[in-house]
Amino acid sequence: MAQRYYIVGNWKMNGMRTALPEARAIDRAAQRLPKVEVAVAPPVTLIAAMREAVENIGIGAQTCHSAEKGAHTGDLSAAMLRESGVEFVIVGHSERRADHGETDAMVKARAEAVQAAGMGVIVCVGESEAQRDAGEAEQVVARQLAASLPGSADRLSVAYEPVWAIGTGRVPSIEDIAAMHKRLRSALAQAYGEAGAAVRILYGGSVNGNNAADLLSVAEVGGALVGGASLTADAFVPILAAAAELA
Numbered sequence: 001m002a003q004r005y006y007i008v009g010n011w012k013m014n015g016m017r018t019a020l021p022e023a024r025a026i027d028r029a030a031q032r033l034p035k036v037e038v039a040v041a042p043p044v045t046l047i048a049a050m051r052e053a054v055e056n057i058g059i060g061a062q063t064c065h066s067a068e069k070g071a072h073t074g075d076l077s078a079a080m081l082r083e084s085g086v087e088f089v090i091v092g093h094s095e096r097r098a099d100h101g102e103t104d105a106m107v108k109a110r111a112e113a114v115q116a117a118g119m120g121v122i123v124c125v126g127e128s129e130a131q132r133d134a135g136e137a138e139q140v141v142a143r144q145l146a147a148s149l150p151g152s153a154d155r156l157s158v159a160y161e162p163v164w165a166i167g168t169g170r171v172p173s174i175e176d177i178a179a180m181h182k183r184l185r186s187a188l189a190q191a192y193g194e195a196g197a198a199v200r201i202l203y204g205g206s207v208n209g210n211n212a213a214d215l216l217s218v219a220e221v222g223g224a225l226v227g228g229a230s231l232t233a234d235a236f237v238p239i240l241a242a243a244a245e246l247a
């Protein structure tokens with residue numbers, strides 16, 4: 001494949017300072033596996049310490065506000081996150097959409113704010129189990145993507161995460177992942193023309209060391225967004241190794 005696999009660990013609301021040795025071990029593995037682009041999005045409270053602790057992995061944030069500043073108690077702007085040491089921000093994760101009512105329009109605005117601050121952005125989309133069962137997964141996700149995408153493909157990645165596969169140990173069939181990623185690729189071409197081809201499409205949802213090779217082998221899967229299995233080096237490094245093996 002032309003681009004390096006992009007393997008991103010999303011620590012969600014996990015990790016105190018006692019987790020920093022895990023980040024250091026992931027960092028050492030990433031140094032040994034230069035064919036893979038590795039990143040971790042820790043909770044905001046760990047960003048500064050992780051910045052000090054690692055050299056070979058990217059560091060990201062898990063969400064941000066779309067405004068530059070103002071009366072938004074508890075929120076952080078893209079520029080603040082950049083100053084704190086991150087290079088990318090995940091936006092539109094299904095947990096943000098469900099827990100905080102983030103709409104497609106909000107996701108789009110956040111993605112544009114992240115780009116305006118000069119960082120990479122990962123826009124997440126995915127169907128519910130009911131939508132998958134109703135045979136509507138592709139249409140729903142394509143619609144969600146079209147409404148969530150920023151105006152530019154600059155430093156953009158997309159993560160396809162079926163909601164029902166997150167943290168459940170269940171993954172879609174290889175055929176279903178292939179069909180969805182193909183659909184997303186054509187949606188990106190429609191949105192951005194030629195520039196859409198450079199956008200990496202990650203798969204997320206119960207990725208682990210045992211299934212990573214199969215999932216990353218699917219056409220148009222350019223990496224993975226990993227939750228639970230990114231919290232320890234023991235679980236995460238086998239995923240990085242699988243990507244390196246395929247690179």
Ligand SMILES: O=C[C@H](O)COP(=O)(O)O
Binds near residue numbers: 166206227
């Ligand atoms: O952002 C990561 C995803 O929500 C996947 O989480 P998971 O690997 O624990 O299923």
